Amino acid sequence: MTTQHRSETFQKAEIAKIASKFVATASVEKRHQALTMIKQQIQVYFDKILEANNQDAAVSREKGVTDAYLDRLTLTPERLNSLITMIEDLVQLPDPLYLIKEQSQRPNGLIIKHVTVPLGVLGIIYEARPNVTVDTAALALKTGNVILLRGSSSTIHTNRALVSAMQEGLHNAGFPKEAVQLIEDEDRTALDDLCHARGLIDVLIPRGSEKLIRKVTDQAVVPVIETGAGNCHVFIDSSADPDMAINIAVDAKTQRPSVCNACETILVSADWFEEHGMNLITALQAKDVVIHGDPAVKKCSNKVLTATEEDWKSEFLSLDVAMKVVTDINEAIDHIEHYSTNHSESIVSNDSDHVKRFFSMVDAAALYHNASTRFTDGFEFGYGAEVGISTQKLHVRGPMGLPALTTTKALIQGSGQTKA
Amino acid sequence: MTTQHRSETFQKAEIAKIASKFVATASVEKRHQALTMIKQQIQVYFDKILEANNQDAAVSREKGVTDAYLDRLTLTPERLNSLITMIEDLVQLPDPLYLIKEQSQRPNGLIIKHVTVPLGVLGIIYEARPNVTVDTAALALKTGNVILLRGSSSTIHTNRALVSAMQEGLHNAGFPKEAVQLIEDEDRTALDDLCHARGLIDVLIPRGSEKLIRKVTDQAVVPVIETGAGNCHVFIDSSADPDMAINIAVDAKTQRPSVCNACETILVSADWFEEHGMNLITALQAKDVVIHGDPAVKKCSNKVLTATEEDWKSEFLSLDVAMKVVTDINEAIDHIEHYSTNHSESIVSNDSDHVKRFFSMVDAAALYHNASTRFTDGFEFGYGAEVGISTQKLHVRGPMGLPALTTTKALIQGSGQTKA
Known part of the structure; x- marks a missing residue:
């Protein structure tokens, strides 16, 4: 003593x-x-x-x-x-x-x-x-x-x-x-x-x-x-259902932006982005989300700000989100590995091999397939009470x-x- | 990073x-x-x-x-x-x-x-x-x-x-x-x-x-x-079986004195000590144990050293042991609470209420009833391997x-x- x-x-x-x-x-x-x-x-x-x-x-x-x-x-x-x-x-x-x-x-x-x-x-x-x-x-x-x-x-x-x-x-x-x-x-x-x-x-x-x-x-x-802190990512894989992916990204970002399990960066497969990127951006902007995008995202809307290195690291806790177009799941996993705080990460995908890879490679407290990151809490996990999120x-x-x-x-x- | x-x-x-x-x-x-x-x-x-x-x-x-x-x-x-x-x-x-x-x-x-x-x-x-x-x-x-x-x-x-x-x-x-x-x-x-x-x-x-x-x-x-560290105690309750108590105390101290689950202090109920204390001291001394005792223990043998405050705190990791005669289980629990490193503590007793009290009140990683403290390790616990003892x-x-x-x-x- x-x-x-x-x-x-x-x-x-x-x-x-x-x-x-x-x-x-x-x-x-x-x-x-x-x-x-x-x-x-x-x-x-x-x-x-x-x-x-x-x-x-x-x-x-x-x-x-x-x-x-x-x-x-x-x-x-x-x-x-x-x-x-x-x-x-x-x-x-x-x-x-x-x-x-x-x-x-x-x-x-x-x-x-x-x-x-x-x-x-x-x-x-x-x-x-x-x-x-x-x-x-x-x-x-x-x-x-x-x-x-x-x-x-x-x-x-x-x-x-x-x-x-x-x-x-x-x-x-x-x-x-x-x-x-x-x-x-x-x-x-x-x-x-x-x-x-x-x-x-x-x-x-x-x-x-x-x-x-x-x-x-x-x-x-x-x-x-x-x-x-939670610098949480939603990764939209090339095979993702478009409506589901947009719903999940919008929910994870906007349902309550001030909490640690809210999404801070959206990573989008180039294939998927080409076809549905504009819909995703529109849906987010309709909810007053300010997008900090890489050049590919910026091209789509003049309301998109230029994403900085600081943005990839940021837990905004606001209606800001960083967005990046990635060539494939490997680039997404590398990005998450580099910037994640290992809190909650989500993959939207219909490719079971990709999901398996994501679940195996990404190091975080909670990994989601086809669901919003917003479920990481004691009540949603069925604990009846919450001491906090470790x-x-x-x-x-x-x-x-x-x-x-x-x-x-x-x-x-x-x-x-x-x-x- | x-x-x-x-x-x-x-x-x-x-x-x-x-x-x-x-x-x-x-x-x-x-x-x-x-x-x-x-x-x-x-x-x-x-x-x-x-x-x-x-x-x-x-x-x-x-x-x-x-x-x-x-x-x-x-x-x-x-x-x-x-x-x-x-x-x-x-x-x-x-x-x-x-x-x-x-x-x-x-x-x-x-x-x-x-x-x-x-x-x-x-x-x-x-x-x-x-x-x-x-x-x-x-x-x-x-x-x-x-x-x-x-x-x-x-x-x-x-x-x-x-x-x-x-x-x-x-x-x-x-x-x-x-x-x-x-x-x-x-x-x-x-x-x-x-x-x-x-x-x-x-x-x-x-x-x-x-x-x-x-x-x-x-x-x-x-x-x-x-x-x-393990400043482990063996407490011999008034109802303890004399042979069992002496065996356990001798084993916990001498079987391998250099390890953290070895006994460093023996606490003895006054009643039990009056009848069997001399046998306990003789058995320990036969194994070359140097006893650091309180006045009641010292009276029994001129080879007993005077226990100091430092001795009650010591993890000797040698053939030294501290020994104290206590009025009852409450004094034993108080002593352990004060000096224990919360590693392994043993009670030798045939009084189930006392055992229950000991198990409830003493705060340690492992509590023993009628067994040596020496069993606190991964192999004895059946884990097949040991990373250490937390x-x-x-x-x-x-x-x-x-x-x-x-x-x-x-x-x-x-x-x-x-x-x-």
């Missing part, structure tokens, strides 16, 4: 570790009771939470933030109600703890059971999205973990109101209120401290911009789960359900076995 | 990434052929490898290293043969790749299959143990990965000979020889570079002393699997079999699904 620091953050992490002993051994009924009590206290303080949020919004508005930023920061009654519903739904999901994942009896008679147990202490570092405060705290408690929440200073009043309501709920359920703690960052060392709380924090999950995630992975000494390969890859917040213990039953 | 550095290590990592595309898509027959060819080249260069090892041993002997160090560094014909056998055994194990771990059909018709795939590029940082060179390279290739090996400068001649033989084998099997590369550390930046090769190295595994592991975890920007909670905990070197891809089959 690190003791060289005694910052407030380290002190909170130490208390969290103690609280985690209680929460980790609480029965599923007790954990569900805590969630229900938390929900009730959010209902009790409903108006106060919205007031606190108004206060944060006013400060941000004065600072002249973008509308998108203000929108993410804002809690409406509807959004707060959806958090309450989320907690109710979470209570209905089966308990992810103490499941036997693997069991064997060894020739020497030892019986080995691998059971799921909580990770322990989670640290979440996130931006001005107050829904994350409740979302991740509820997911943590469902899985027997405790949580340290380090949100943005621009949502500090909202987060204080939410955490205070949740702590009252915990108290009412007989849980230590330190199972959910807010890390305030007045001395600006909180992020550093969380990254270095070795032996106290079992996993740190940065949620937000690529810059934030890099900041955490660059310095973290504690284990991290990255929930990274873009790393260790522990969990792609959408994270509740099991991502658990680890295992091997419980070994003997009758006096020795190695000698 | 990081390009600001162009050190030799980064260049090798870049080549490894390219080679990994080939190895990841090679069929299991091809991968097994590569392993067999590697085995053959180790046989061809058998004597040259031993000569190179003699050269390393001579240098180390001149430097005046300890006998234990020299022993770990030395390859005997028998040890080299056992590496050959290991490769043969590995070929017999089932393919861990392209297994469907999870499959579901969603209400919208999407079929989601999670299949196991290679991690990609592994980096191993280890000390003067040339067996690790062959062990980990073979495990990497079995699982479709490529590997960068950064061993100790004191085994450089042995590692060069081994890697050169393995590269010839790879070449003979039609594999890129860069699937196995030795990182030499002439400019002393190799470890740093490996830790920072983000986008090139998928996982870094430090194997060796706690100091080495800390050095890696402290600075690594790439994901790490820790294979950490003391972290993410990805894999405890003994790592071949699946620990894989990740998953979600392959999603659609028929034109869009989110809108």
Whole structure:
């Protein structure tokens, strides 16, 4: 246990570790009771939470933030109600703890059971999205973990109101209120401290911009789960059904452009482009999409901007899209390999050999054949809850359900076995 | 892909990434052929490898290293043969790749299959143990990965000979020889570079002393699997069968004291100690164990040293053991919680409530009831091969079999699904 620091953050992490002993051994009924009590206290303080949020919004508005930023920061009654519903739904999901994942009896008679147990202490570092405060705290408690929440200073009043309501709920359920703690960052060392709380924090999950995630992975000494950026591609193969291909490309780009599983680059086989390229461009432009195209695409429409090297790399998160005409699937795979963030990649094709090749060669958390990239999330995958979308390969890859917040213990039953 | 550095290590990592595309898509027959060819080249260069090892041993002997160090560094014909056998055994194990771990059909018709795939590029940082060179390279290739090996400068001649033989084998099997590369550390930046090769190295595994592991975890920007220290405890409960308890304690301490799953502290319930403590002490001392005891233990024998705070924390890796008399199981659990490295912990008891409590409260990779801690390894767990023993909670905990070197891809089959 690190003791060289005694910052407030380290002190909170130490208390969290103690609280985690209680929460980790609480029965599923007790954990569900805590969630229900938390929900009730959010209902009790409903108006106060919205007031606190108004206060944060006013400060941000004065600072002249973008509308998108203000929108993410804002809690409406509807959004707060959806958090309450989320907690109710979470209570209905089966308990992810103490499941036997693997069991064997060894020739020497030892019986080995691998059971799921909580990770322990989670640290979440996130931006001005107050829904994350409740979302991740509820997911943590469902899985027997405790949580340290380090949100943005621009949502500090909202987060204080939410955490205070949740702590009252915990108290009412007989849980230590330190199972959910807010890390305030007045001395600006909180992020550093969380990254270095070795032996106290079992996993740190940065949620937000690529810059934030890099900041955490660059310095973290504690284990991290990255929930990274999505520079997702849709590749339209020469054999693609034209209507299906256009529908998928338009959906992947426009259905919700601000999320990580939205499409950022469309790659089109030259054969297909010759016949249907103009229809694709028209369909995208009809949805106000700004196309950054290579010379072949630019030729088709004077509204197409010239694609730069930066565009191929960009996670636009807007109605912009990069578009390139490729000679064949090999060029498409090479392009994806070079620019992909390994999140979600789609091929639209009726050539099963090409699909097989794409599925085998492209390295990503989720690969789609004849479907939009927009399905990469915990709910669409059927997990009932989502912790985030991992873009790393260790522990969990792609959408994270509740099991991502658990680890295992091997419980070994003997009758006096020795190695000698 | 990081390009600001162009050190030799980064260049090798870049080549490894390219080679990994080939190895990841090679069929299991091809991968097994590569392993067999590697085995053959180790046989061809058998004597040259031993000569190179003699050269390393001579240098180390001149430097005046300890006998234990020299022993770990030395390859005997028998040890080299056992590496050959290991490769043969590995070929017999089932393919861990392209297994469907999870499959579901969603209400919208999407079929989601999670299949196991290679991690990609592994980096191993280890000390003067040339067996690790062959062990980990073979495990990497079995699982479709490529590997960068950064061993100790004191085994450089042995590692060069081994890697050169393995590269010839790879070449003979039609594999890129860069699937196995030795990182030499002439400019002393190799470890740093490996830790920072983000986008090139998928996982870094430090194997060796706690100091080495800390050095890696402290600075690594790439994901790490820790294979950490084992400060393992045997707790003898008041109800323990005396013969069984003494056998287990003696075995856990003495059967092979230099390994991480050996026992370092014995905790004894006061009741049991009063009746059987002297027998336990005598049995340990008969095996030349040096006991570092608390006052109650010291009273029993003038050969017992006084246990210090440092002793409770120590992974002795020798015939030393710390011993403490505790009032009850709660004191034992508190002690373990405070000093454990969460590796392997054992309770000897006939009280099922106490066992349940121990299994629930103690946080470790492996918990034993009535068995020695010495069984925490991949072979004893039935994995057929061992990558190491993870003391972290993410990805894999405890003994790592071949699946620990894989990740998953979600392959999603659609028929034109869009989110809108």
